[in-house]
Amino acid sequence: EAGVAQSPRYKIIEKRQSVAFWCNPISGHATLYWYQQILGQGPKLLIQFQNNGVVDDSQLPKDRFSAERLKGVDSTLKIQPAKLEDSAVYLCASSRDTRAYEQYFGPGTRLTVT
Amino acid sequence: AQKVTQAQTEISVVEKEDVTLDCVYETRDTTYYLFWYKQPPSGELVFLIRRNSFDEQNEISGRYSWNFQKSTSSFNFTITASQVVDSAVYFCALSEELRGADGLTFGKGTHLIIQP
Numbered sequence: 001e002a003g004v005a006q007s008p009r010y011k012i013i014e015k016r017q018s019v020a021f022w023c024n025p026i027s028g029h030a031t032l033y034w035y036q037q038i039l040g041q042g043p044k045l046l047i048q049f050q051n052n053g054v055v056d057d058s059q060l061p062k063d064r065f066s067a068e069r070l071k072g073v074d075s076t077l078k079i080q081p082a083k084l085e086d087s088a089v090y091l092c093a094s095s096r097d098t099r100a101y102e103q104y105f106g107p108g109t110r111l112t113v114t
Numbered sequence: 115a116q117k118v119t120q121a122q123t124e125i126s127v128v129e130k131e132d133v134t135l136d137c138v139y140e141t142r143d144t145t146y147y148l149f150w151y152k153q154p155p156s157g158e159l160v161f162l163i164r165r166n167s168f169d170e171q172n173e174i175s176g177r178y179s180w181n182f183q184k185s186t187s188s189f190n191f192t193i194t195a196s197q198v199v200d201s202a203v204y205f206c207a208l209s210e211e212l213r214g215a216d217g218l219t220f221g222k223g224t225h226l227i228i229q230p
Contacts, residue, residue: 035218042223043205045218098211100209104161108158
């Protein structure tokens with residue numbers, strides 16, 4: 001079974017530029033999550049989707065971050081405009097449903113904002 | 115609000131020693147779930163275990179064991195006879211699963227170094 005796929009793996013941009021990350025979850029997984037992991041810290045949830053609907057985006061900085069999950073499969077996370085403090089690894093995870101089933105994580109996208 | 119504390123920032127032991135990673139959590143819910151994940155140098159988080167709040171039985175899986183104590187709000191992880199391949203950052207995480215929102219709250223992680 002293929003795991004969670006993410007691209008790109010690395011991205012370097014200048015502050016105030018925009019960037020987008022892509023995630024393809026494990027086949028059949030209804031729930032998709034985006035996390036931000038700053039160096040030396042644990043991942044922090046940004047947004048959770050159930051199929052193509054948003055379940056929780058309470059920690060998403062909505063003035064600059066946006067995410068969508070069209071057709072309930074792939075998802076994109078966008079940052080516009082980026083700030084220096086957005087430098088982090090962005091992790092995508094999926095699980096078969098809600099009710100706190102185990103989440104499977106992708107390799108992440110390492111973003112550096114200069 | 116939920117919170118996970120991993121007080122040990124870094125632990126270094128010699129191969130074959132036993133090591134315990136501590137995890138203390140805070141939650142107001144009676145139904146919640148606890149997890150441990152491993153993050154090796156490659157960076158990908160690997161699921162190790164999931165426990166719900168109603169199951170306090172300790173669990174053993176090979177060299178790994180977990181001790182869940184609701185009385186002290188702790189969910190500790192022990193590696194027996196450690197190996198160099200166990201070197202990684204280990205995260206404890208909590209989910210309250212409220213109305214379908216079951217995102218994980220992670221601790222800051224414990225960096226485990228196993229020296230040969």
